[in-house]
Amino acid sequence: MIAVAVYEGVRLLDATAPMEVFSTATDLGGDYELVLCSPTGAPVRASAGTSLTVSASYADIHGAHTVIVPGSSRLPHAPAPRELVDVIPAFAASSRRLASVCTGAFALAQAGVLDGRRATTHWRHTGVLARAHPNITVEPDALYVRDGTLYTSAGVSAGIDLALALVEEDEGADLAREVARDLVVFLQRPGGQSQFSVASRLPRPRHDPLRALLDDILADPAADHSLPAMATRATLSVRHLTRLFREHLNTTPAAFVETVRLEAAQSMLESGETVTQSARRSGLGSDESLRRIFLRHLGVSPSAYRARFRTSLPGG
Numbered sequence: 291m292i293a294v295a296v297y298e299g300v301r302l303l304d305a306t307a308p309m310e311v312f313s314t315a316t317d318l319g320g321d322y323e324l325v326l327c328s329p330t331g332a333p334v335r336a337s338a339g340t341s342l343t344v345s346a347s348y349a350d351i352h353g354a355h356t357v358i359v360p361g362s363s364r365l366p367h368a369p370a371p372r373e374l375v376d377v378i379p380a381f382a383a384s385s386r387r388l389a390s391v392c393t394g395a396f397a398l399a400q401a402g403v404l405d406g407r408r409a410t411t412h413w414r415h416t417g418v419l420a421r422a423h424p425n426i427t428v429e430p431d432a433l434y435v436r437d438g439t440l441y442t443s444a445g446v447s448a449g450i451d452l453a454l455a456l457v458e459e460d461e462g463a464d465l466a467r468e469v470a471r472d473l474v475v476f477l478q479r480p481g482g483q484s485q486f487s488v489a490s491r492l493p494r495p496r497h498d499p500l501r502a503l504l505d506d507i508l509a510d511p512a513a514d515h516s517l518p519a520m521a522t523r524a525t526l527s528v529r530h531l532t533r534l535f536r537e538h539l540n541t542t543p544a545a546f547v548e549t550v551r552l553e554a555a556q557s558m559l560e561s562g563e564t565v566t567q568s569a570r571r572s573g574l575g576s577d578e579s580l581r582r583i584f585l586r587h588l589g590v591s592p593s594a595y596r597a598r599f600r601t602s603l604p605g606g
Contacts, residue, residue, distance in 0.1 A: 293325045293354040295381070296344065297362070297371045302336040303446045304360030304391040311453035314469045320461045327351055329373035337363060348377045356456065357381040360449075361393030366415040370397035378403055382440070387456070389441035391449035398442065399423045409442040410435045499524040500534045507547060511554040512573035515547045547573075552583055559596040568592065 292312050296305050305326070312322045328334045331347035351357065359378065362370075369375070378401035382388045390398050395411040396419060398404050405425040410416065416430035429435050434443035434452040443452040450473070458466035503524045507515055520543055521528045535543050555572035559565070569580035569592075577592075584592045 291323045291325055291351075291354045292356045292358065293327055293346070293351045293381075293385075294358045294360065295348060295351075295374060295377075296326060296328050296334050296336070296342055296360065297374055298334050299362045299364055300334065300336050300342075300360050301362055301392065301446070302338045302340055302342075304362075304394065304449060305336070305342070305358075307446055308358055308360075308389075308391060308449050308453035310473065311450055311457060311469055314472050315457045315461065315465060318465060318468050318472065320457065320465055320469075325351070325354075329371065348373060351381065352384055354381070354385045356387045356389060357385045359388070359390045359394035359397050361391055361395075361412070363393070365393040365396040366411075366418045370400050375401045385439075387439050387441060389443070389452060389456070391443050391452070392445050395419060395442045396422075398440070399426055403440065404442070407437040407440055408435050409437065409440070410444055411442060412445045499526060500531075500538060503531075504546075507550050511547075511551045512571055515543075515573070517543050548583065549587075552587055555580060555584075555592070556595065559592060562596075565592045565596065568596075 292309075294305050294309055309324055309326070312320070312324055316322045316324075325346050326342060326344040327346040327348055327350065328342075328344040329348055331344060331350070333341050333343050335341055359374070359381075374397050378388070378398060382401075382403045388398070388403065390411075392412045393415055395404070395409050396415075399409070399419060399422070404423065408427045408429055409419070410429045410432040411419050413430065416428050419426065420428040420430075432444070433448040434441060434455065441452060441456070443449050454466050454470055457469055503520055506513070506523065507520075517528055517531070521531045524531055526534070532543060535541055535546060539546060551572045551574050555568040555574055558568040558571060563571070565577050565580060569575055569577050572580075574580045574583060580592050584590060584595060588595065
C-alpha cells in the first residue's frame with residue numbers, strides 16, 4: 291500500500307505527481323495499491339481549489355508499505371495540521387518507508403522524526419527548516435535525501451524523481467525506466483543532483499573582470515581554465531582572483547570550473563554522447579577523472595548516469 295496523507299491546503303501536485311508515478315508503474319506491471327487518506331476520511335480542498343475525495347482516514351492506515359506526506363505553502367510559516375503531526379510517528383513506526391514531498395518535510399520535522407537525520411525541502415525554505423530545527427542536517431541543494439527509511443524531497447518535480455527512485459528500489463530499473471518514458475520524464479535525477487545549475491544558483495558578481503571570466507568559463511568549459519590562465523585573462527594576480535571568487539561566489543576558482551565542467555558532462559551524457567566524449571569535451575579529461583568527479587558529486591558513475599538520462603531512448 292502506498293498511502294498519501296492529504297489535508298486542507300495541501301499542494302495538489304505534491305500529492306498527485308507521486309501517485310501518477312505509482313499508478314503508471316501498476317499499469318506497466320508493478321504491484322501497488324494507492325490510498326489517499328485525510329485526517330477523518332472526509333474530502334479535503336487542495337491549494338488549487340480542487341476537492342480531493344479520499345478513501346481512508348489517517349487512523350485506517352496500518353502497516354503501509356510507504357506513506358507520503360505532501361507539502362503546502364503554509365507549512366514553512368505555520369504549524370502543520372495537528373492531526374497530521376500527531377500521526378506521523380505512527381506512520382514512521384508502522385510503514386516500511388516514510389517520505390515527504392517539498393515542504394512536507396516541515397510536518398515530519400515538527401513530528402520529531404527527522405531529529406538527528408539528513409533531510410531536504412524546497413530550496414526557498416531550506417534555511418527556514420535548518421533554523422527552526424537545528425537537530426536536522428539540512429542538505430539545501432539536494433533533489434531528495436534518503437536517511438534510513440525516511441525520504442525527503444525538494445519541489446514538485448523532485449517528488450517525481452523520488453517516486454521513480456522508490457519504484458526502482460521496489461521493482462527494478464527496467465520498470466522505473468518504462469514509467470519515466472511513459473510520463474516523458476528523465477529516469478531519474480540522482481538525489482544529490484543540484485536543484486539548479488551553477489549559473490542560476492550563484493550571484494552575479496559586480497566585478498566586471500570576474501563577470502567576464504565566468505561568462506568565458508560557462509561558454510567554453512573545456513578551455514584552459516587553470517588558475518594562472520584565468521588570472522592572465524582577467525588581468526589580475528592569482529591571489530586577487532582567488533580572493534574575488536571567495537568574496538563574490540564563496541567558492542574557489544578550481545571548484546567553480548569543476549562544477550561547470552561536471553554540468554557540461556551531464557548535459558552531454560543526457561544527449562547520448564559517450565563517457566569518453568563527454569570527459570574530453572567537458573574539459574574533465576579522462577574517463578577516470580569523469581568517474582571520480584561523478585561519484586563525488588552525484589553518487590553515480592557516468593555510465594550509470596548516461597543509461598538513466600540519455601534522451602535517445604526509443605520513445606523517450
